Amino acid sequence: MNSSTNNHSGVSLQVCGLRKSFDGQAVLRGIDFEVQPGEIFVIMGPSGSGKSVLLKQLIGLEPPDAGEILINGESIQSPEIASKYRLAMVFQSGALLNSLTVGENVGLYLSEHRLKPPEEIARIVAEMLEDVGLKGTEDKMPSELSGGMKKRVAIARALVIEPQLILYDEPTSELDPLSSVVIGEEILHLQQRIHVTSLVVTHDRDLAFGVAGRMAVINEGRILTIGTPDEVKRYNDPLVQNFLHADFKREP
């Protein structure tokens, strides 16, 4: 793979003044935050608040209108980033390649970049699938999997990259509570094992408070507050409190 010295440690991520609009409609209106190497940073916010758009900019899929994104101090737009740092993203839908089997999906990065011989790839794929609790599903097609299984395959596919920064887009949406817990544990486990920097975008409060080292609450393209889970819980802003404590009110 690559021989840089920081091979197995997370990278830092800095975001300054990030703005993005589509057809004149502002989606991100100045986002600033910083994630330390090896930290799990959670961004919470309601649907449509611009979380997925933010992640797409962070991994360089879309250029921002304004602002800067720095990985270990280097702009994400610079051409060397891709070869220097290993970044991975787990998409909200999984985004598995539907024409490939589960095994081929998970091994795609290795096989496409000719990083390992086929037997070695098969071994790694089996190991990664076992890690996410999907042992022996190599030959299934993505269309045969449930939403939760797809997401776990997507995580396995990201892990194969041995990422230094991993972005999760709503990893537990559409999942049952048990699978959500498994995913949450996987996120923690990974951070402990390879010290990857993790950025988790979610509106799942249990997941957020379960894994976050620090967290931010975002609404309508602005960050309302950043801090440790306790600080955010105590933050006295009606928008934040509403979001954190929204619940059914059942008439007795």
Added chain:
Amino acid sequence: MFENIGEIFLLFWRTLLSLPQAWRQRQKVFDQFFEIGNASLLMVCVLSFFIGAVIALQTGPVLVERGLASAVGGIVGISMAKELAPVMMAILIAGRIGSAMAAEIGSMRVYQEIDALRTMNINPVHYLVLPRLLAIAVALPMLVVFGILVGWLGGAVIADTNSHIAIPFQAFWANLRDVVELKDVANGVFKSFCFALIIGVVSCHQGLATIGGPRGIGRSVTKAVVNSIVLIVIFDYMLTRVLLK
């Protein structure tokens, strides 16, 4: 439709630049190649047989009446080789394969599979466009050669069996071989190679440019096919003009 001609050329150029990757992607090229063959060989046969047959049927009686029976083989031979097989097969393939390319790549676009490829540092042009373009650039000319032969056969059979024409099989072939030269066939094959590039690039471009969710896929497919056919017909004129000398 011409607003993205620039983008289409850019994609073509980027695909050419990725040609050194072709050997790496050979498995995908073969897969695409066989898929094209599988999907269209039978249709190519039927279509060209009947095109050859109908030219014989349209020209035969008129020529025979004027004592020009010996020209029928040549007419079927030349028109099939230089014009009808390349253009009709290209239109068929635009409808059958171009649409499939646009749909497949378009759905990969909509369901973020292409974004996923890019986050894995896999270039969609190398991974998706190059294999498709190479496969169609080889497959279509081969299908056209095949179509030309079947078309001639269709013409010969009708010339022989239709009572208004009644030119024996051997006489038809003798005339055809008198008139048609290898360069006429080469001419048609060359045109079909150019058409294949048009179908491949236009369809892949349209697929990659898909926006707006699942409904966008349908729009892309329609656009890919229509734009390919329009460009094929325009290029057909230009290429014919250039090859005329």
